[in-house]
Every structure is written in C-alpha cells, then in structure tokens.
Amino acid sequence: MAGMKDSAVQIGDSNVVPVLTEPTIRRASLPGLTGPDTLTTRIVSMELVAERVMSIELEPRDGSEFPAWAPGSHVDVFLGEGIVRQYSLSRSPLSSRCRIGVLEDVDSRGGSRFVHHELRAGDELVVSTPRNHFPFEPGDRDVVFVAGGIGITPLLSMIAQAAAEGLDWTLVYLTRTPDSTAFADELSVYGGNVRHHYDSVDGILDLAAELDAHGGSTADIYACGPVGLLDSLEGYCAENPKCRLTIERFESAGSRESYPEDSEFTVELLDGTEVIVGSTETILDALQRSGVRVLSSCHSGICGTCETRVLEGAPDHRDHILDQDERESAETIFPCVSRCRGTRLKLDL
DSSP, X not given: OOOOXXXXXXXXXXXXXXXXXXXXXXXXXXXXXXXXXXXXXXXXXXXXXXXXXXXXXXXETTSOOOXXXXXXXXXXXXXXXXXXXXXXXXXXXXXXXXXXXXXXXXTOSSHHHHHHHTOOTTOEEEEEOOBXXXXXXXXXXXXXXXXXXXXXXXXXXXXXXXXHTTOOEEEEEEESSGGGOTTHHHHGGGGGGEEEEEHHHHOSEEHXXXXXXXXXXXXXXXXXXXXXXXXXXXXXXXXXXXXXXXXXXXXXXXXXXXXXXXXXXXXXXXXXXXXXXXXXXXXXXXXXXXXXXXXXXXXXXXXXXXXXXXXXXXXXXXXXXXXXXXXXXXXXXXXXXXXXXXXXXXXXX
C-alpha cells in the first residue's frame, strides 16, 4: 500500500466498466447458460431510484425461494450475446426475492444499456447462484461504511445487518448530486447514522478528516466505489494500522500489466490439450487465442466470474479477490489476470 499523499476525494461519475466477452463453452461447474450453478428468474419490478440507476427485483421463475446468501454477495447476470455482468444483491437475505441496482454507463457497450432500455417487468433472466467475495464479518469495533456512487449496492444489506444487531456504525455516502444518490429514501430511516456528501454541493471531501470524525482510525471499514476512493482509503489505513479495511472494486487497479520477469509457461486442460501462455498475455488471452472459451467478464481480477480450480502447479495470483490463506492454498485461480510461478499449470477446464 502506498502512503496517503492527499486525502481529498471527489466522486464524479463512479461506474462499472463493462467488457464484452464471448459465449461460454468451458467451465467445470457451469457448462452453459443453465446448470447447477444458475437459475432462471423473472423480473418482478423495475424502478428508476436515482439518475441513471435502475433497481430490479427478481424472483425464481419456478416459484421457489431464492438461494440463501449473505451480505456482500453478488450474482452473474447473463444478458445474451455473450455478455455477463456482476451485480451486488442489495435486499435483505431473508427475502424470497433478490434485488440488484444497475447504473447506466453512458459509454456502455451492451450491458447496462441493455438493462435500462431493453428489459421489462415480466422478462426472464438467467443468473448464477450467489457468490461472496466481499463478506461482512463485524467484530467488536465500530463499523464505518464508505460508498462511492453505485458502490452503495453491496453495502445496503450489510447496513441492514449492522442496524439489526445494534452495532455502532456510520455510512459515509459520496455522490455527485442529490438526484444521483440511489436508495436515499431507504437509507433515511437510519437518521444520523448516514452522512451524505454531494460533490456538486459540498465540494471535495477531506476523507481523512471525515473518517477521523467517525472513529475510522480504529474501526472496521467496509467500502465500495471507484478506484480513486478505494486507493485513498488504502492510504488512510496504511497510516492508521489499527483500522481494518475490506473493499470491493468495480474497476481495475492495473492488474493486467505484465512484468519483465514474466516468462512463457504451459497450461494443460482436462482432455490433455496444452496451451502455451506467452510472457505478455494472460491465461485467458491464451485460451481464447487457442479457441478455448471460458466464462469471463471483467478481465481485471475483480469479479470472480472466471474462477477455475487448479489441479497441478503453482499459481501466480494477481487478482483482487483471494485473501492470503486462499492464495497460499493454491486451489483456485482467476485466469483473466493470474499466471504461473513455474513452467506448468493443470486446470479444471
């Protein structure tokens, strides 16, 4: 972590950067658009809850309960034409339905634009079962939530749990304008626990001072938002080692860059196929170049869609998902960014 040079933060238009991908052919546990890890849902309702933010409520088409999930979870949403997007679940896990919030990206190449302009209530969507790379695990300390724009969505269920359990918590919610502040009415029930900051009204936020005012230096901090905000939080916690920071990224922080020490290696697939991965490409790049299609989305090591089991070899992890214990176990890899520490990997593909 770099030291914090400047704690001033301006949120602007936080967004998810969409990436078009090819239709999936290979994945051990997800052979197609329906299977043991997916379910078909029906759109119950769609509501514009802020400028360019659509709230979508889903329920299983067959009338069953939505699979159990915990705060911080997300689902993959299959939008056709090979487009897969990840959206955080924002309704209480106790509900039989789920809810996602989708910000329309003005430069969208298919994902959010399709959601906002093509989907309607009553339509069906195939989604994955929930996965959680952003778990809420509060301890005995105060909790500070920090949301930048659409980054509020994974925090909503955490906030509901914190309130239900009587925890001492604060939300610092940064948005561009009041009109771009999603789920503001829902959050209003929490009164003074929620601190709104609008760029257009309040100017640039002194993030360090704001966190200090809410005991951030010794708190558990959960945050989601654009790269600049999360980088500033990492800098703050580097200077305040008693705080504990857990983040979810919507945008890459440069994971795909190659390094001079990177070298060529071989990936072996279940059927014995061998694919050579060059020194300047990722495993996913090499697989796609060889005609092997793998379910993927972000290409940045932040969404978890391409997670693949490692059967042999030592991965060189470059994602933003696995913790230290998971990295050391060498049981899984995200081929969109990660590589091999040796000369050979065998993957469950």
